[in-house]
């Protein structure tokens with residue numbers, strides 16, 4: 001038997017066995033579809049304070065897609081920094097309803113492009129839909145998303161646990177509660193930076209990452225603060241200056257050894273090339289990118305430019321956190337603790353063992369509502 005006969009035989013057999021096993025037919029079904037949208041309040045265990053604002057709860061928007069008896073879950077975490085609200089997110093989702101309900105969800109790449117046309121801002125609404133569609137697709141194929149994307153679940157990173165800005169007593173308590181996490185992320189950018197870091201350092205010698213959330217207003221202030229942090233065992237600094245201060249951040253980068261990561265300065269792939277001379281890396285978040293598919297493109301672009309990659313989150317339930325966790329084997333740093341900062345997570349999904357993210361084995365996102 002020569003090669004071409006073998007190949008013809010293979011194709012013939014494959015096509016025949018696909019038909020016999022019903023795979024070709026199974027992946028074409030287009031039953032009745034529904035999209036449900038619901039706002040749910042997530043309560044924070046501690047008042048959450050960063051340089052911009054302070055909150056005790058977040059109203060997130062949950063999406064449930066159903067077709068062929070399979071449910072796909074999605075979540076949007078609207079963020080005031082990007083002009084988003086739960087109400088506006090719901091109206092964007094409602095405006096996209098008929099297009100979503102009539103689309104073929106298996107063609108999730110095409111559908112993502114359609115979502116980008118239907119929803120031009122409110123990236124968290126796009127994220128909710130992309131997450132829900134991918135969860136549905138994974139369940140339809142009966143495979144976890146990390147398998148659909150070809151990723152090794154053993155390669156998940158360690159996640160930091162974030163310590164919001166607070167009084168010394170509460171900061172000490174938060175550090176104690178984070179005992180299981182080998183690396184902490186400390187929020188700064190208000191007037192008490194020194195007090196925050198000294199309090200943390202008085203109770204732990206763990207490696208620290210620091211996030212100023214655009215809180216330092218001049219390059220000179222940022223330079224002084226970063227040189228001080230370099231002496232405190234801090235591994236990296238996130239968004240030291242306002243996102244618009246790109247020139248100043250470039251100036252800063254030439255004068256410090258610590259890696260500087262962009263967060264507020266980067267939402268999607270198109271933002272990345274302009275940042276590569278000012279930042280050492282980027283913080284990718286599903287709520288900014290508009291979902292896992294765009295996050296994967298961002299990761300590829302950042303890698304091509306030699307940049308480091310952090311995968312972060314907003315205050316989110318286990319739905320959006322699991323979606324990020326599914327692509328986390330691709331990144332250098334993770335900050336996927338949004339679900340750990342709330343007291344009423346309506347779902348369970350990925351878990352954390354000694355700081356390392358553990359992916360659920362179930363299909364799709366691998367999340368389930370808490371009964």
Ligand code: MG
Pocket residue numbers: 211213238239263264283312
């Ligand atoms: Mg940040």
